[in-house]
Amino acid sequence: MGGDPVRCLITGATGFVGGHLADALTSAGHSVVGLARAGGPRDATFAFPLYSFDLCETAATERALREVRPEWLFHLAGFAHPGQSFRDPDAAWAGNLTATRSLYDAVHRSGLRPRILYVSSGLVYGDAGPGEHIVAEDAPLRPASPYAASKAAADLLSYQQTHSPGLDIVRVRPFNQIGPGQLPDYAVANFARQIAAAELSKGPPVVATGDLNGRRDFTDVRDMVRAYVLLLEAGETGEVYNAGSGRTYLMRDLVQQMVALARVPVTVDEKLDPTRAGDTAIARGDTRKLRAVTRWQPGHSLEQTLTDVLDDWRGRL
Secondary structure: OOOOOOEEEEEOOOOHHHHHHHHHHHHOOOEEEEEEOOOOOOHHHOOOOEEEOOOOOHHHHHHHHHHHOOOEEEEOOOOOOHHHHOOOHHHHHHHHHHHHHHHHHHHHHHOOOOEEEEEOOHHHHOOOOOOOOOEOOOOOOOOOOHHHHHHHHHHHHHHHHHHOOOOEEEEEEEOEEEOOOOOOOOHHHHHHHHHHHHHOOOOOOEEEEOOOOOEEOEEEHHHHHHHHHHHHHHOOOOOEEEEOOOOOEEHHHHHHHHHHHOOOOOEEEEOOOHHHOOOOOEEOEOOHHHHHHHOOOOOOOHHHHHHHHHHHHHHHO
């Protein structure tokens, strides 16, 4: 992540991934401006300039683009909760597809031509089909939730926009990202919060979980944002790249690994949630294309990441 300093704009800059990406970019000497919906919970924690409005406001987005004149644009903003998308599908479609279309319209109207990274999701693949053990970028898209379907639609829109009006967009489909700073809406952060609370006698010595039969491909967010930067340096316009560790972990084993890191005895209480029946059970991506183009490799072991997530929650509580 070397080279001359670059002007960068991050949509969704106040989110979990956005904060880590901003840190990586500023550490590499690049300038960063953020864009986030007004009233975000972490706005005050960022030292870079921040525009606050909804991306669906195309005119406001165009004004910000003309002022910042970014050379790199990382599009992270969107509806981020697969489980909640079943309860509020309209919000998922607006946040992921409508907002992305509005952003691209603003870029086209501005006359600027930044390199854009559209951050899709590995969930667009859905469950592996018969005989499929790992999904490459040309695998069929079988989204199993409103979240995944809206991300898949915005992913295809991003490809179309490279043809007409000819925007410079690279797509990435990341699998599960974990690390310090993640909200407890997500499984690993939620498990860590419960363990940290038990250690401090602020909660029962129990980790309540949902179905632990699924397998997930986990990557430390600090490694994932390095891949994002490398893709804007070396990725090909219109192409899509899977990003992940390339291996899966049974959720039950992962919870037990976290329990083993606890400082007090903790048990696991697994309960199935019928509202999550459409969740993808297996998600593993073939990442050879990303690695061939960028030479990227994860730098954090799963044990180190889980330790850092637990320590983060110990500090928060």
